[in-house]
Amino acid sequence: NAGVTQTPKFRILKIGQSMTLQCAQDMNHNYMYWYRQDPGMGLKLIYYSVGAGITDKGEVPNGYNVSRSTTEDFPLRLELAAPSQTSVYFCASSRRGNTQYFGPGTRLTVL
Amino acid sequence: RKEVEQDPGPFNVPEGATVAFNCTYSNSASQSFFWYRQDCRKEPKLLMSVYSSGNEDGRFTAQLNRASQYISLLIRDSKLSDSATYLCVAASGTYKYIFGTGTRLKVLA
Numbered sequence: 230n231a232g233v234t235q236t237p238k239f240r241i242l243k244i245g246q247s248m249t250l251q252c253a254q255d256m257n258h259n260y261m262y263w264y265r266q267d268p269g270m271g272l273k274l275i276y277y278s279v280g281a282g283i284t285d286k287g288e289v290p291n292g293y294n295v296s297r298s299t300t301e302d303f304p305l306r307l308e309l310a311a312p313s314q315t316s317v318y319f320c321a322s323s324r325r326g327n328t329q330y331f332g333p334g335t336r337l338t339v340l
Numbered sequence: 341r342k343e344v345e346q347d348p349g350p351f352n353v354p355e356g357a358t359v360a361f362n363c364t365y366s367n368s369a370s371q372s373f374f375w376y377r378q379d380c381r382k383e384p385k386l387l388m389s390v391y392s393s394g395n396e397d398g399r400f401t402a403q404l405n406r407a408s409q410y411i412s413l414l415i416r417d418s419k420l421s422d423s424a425t426y427l428c429v430a431a432s433g434t435y436k437y438i439f440g441t442g443t444r445l446k447v448l449a
Contacts, residue, residue, distance in 0.1 A: 260434065271344065271427070271439035272384070279434065287435070319383055327372065329437060331383035 230255050233332035235320050241338045242310040250305040250335050252320030258330075260323040261303040262287075263295065265316040266334075272319065278303055310339045343367055344430050346440035354448050357418050361443045363428030364410045370430040370438075373404055373411050378425045378442065387413075387426070418447045 236251045254261065259280045264272040274287030278297040292314055294306040303322075307314060315338050321329040346363045353359045365373075373390035388395065390402040390411050401414040411430075415422055425442040 262435065262437075269348075269441060271342075271441045272437075274435070274437065277435045285435075325434070328374070328386055328389065331385070333383050 232256065233320055233322055233330055235318075235332035235335050237335060238333070239336045241340060242307075243340060244310060244312065246310050247306070247308050248310070248337075250307070250318055250320075250337075252303045252305065252332060253301050254303075254320075254322040254330075254332075255301065256322060256324075256330070257300060258322035258324050259300065260325065260329075261297065262321040262323075262329065263293070263303070263305045264319045264321065265289065265314075266319060267316050275305065275318075307337075312339050315339045341366055342440075343438045344428055344440040346426075346428050346443045348441060348443060350444040350446050352446045352448055353418055355418060355420060357447075358414065358416045359418055359445065360412055360414045361426055361428075361445075362410055362412050363440055363443075364408075365428075365430035365438070366409065367430060367432055367438070368409065369432045371433075372431040373402075374429040374431070375400075375402055375411075375413050376427040376429060376439075378427055380425075384427055384439075415445075418445075420447050420449060423447045 262277045263275040276295040278284045320332040323329045375387040376384040378384045394403045428440040
């Protein structure tokens, strides 16, 4: 199993641009999550999903959107990128809301 | 007050030493607790879950004190490879994982 994969690994955006961060898992996990981690800070939940077609906001959802059309994929969309969205983004999955397994992360810089 | 608080460290310890980290949580409804390890510029990886009765995995021992709302991690016989940041997690429900900001450990040769 590849586990949780994320693309791209790195990205630089200009203010106002948009992009989609990809996340996929091959463990047949129902639950998937998006976090951001700023330097010296804990991980903050952006959005989560408990199954295909079901998503909900986390702690810091503003400026982001998600969709979950399949069990495997959970893309995160940034519209109108802002410098405050410079961060490391981690996707995670879990079987039934218990232990979470993380992808390798996407480092995003907005200039 | 942060929901999950950890001493950021760094804890600098010699190889072979025993080191302990504590973490406090404020939400009494928290049901599940974990320690994750995060290496520099990498993703968090589960180190161990924390159970009320305490649990041990090799050189690592985790304890939970619900009355005082803290969890602890003890590392015995520290190795150079234990150098990392250790994240404490308190979870309530299926999605509400609250991460601490982490405690940095440096094991010195």
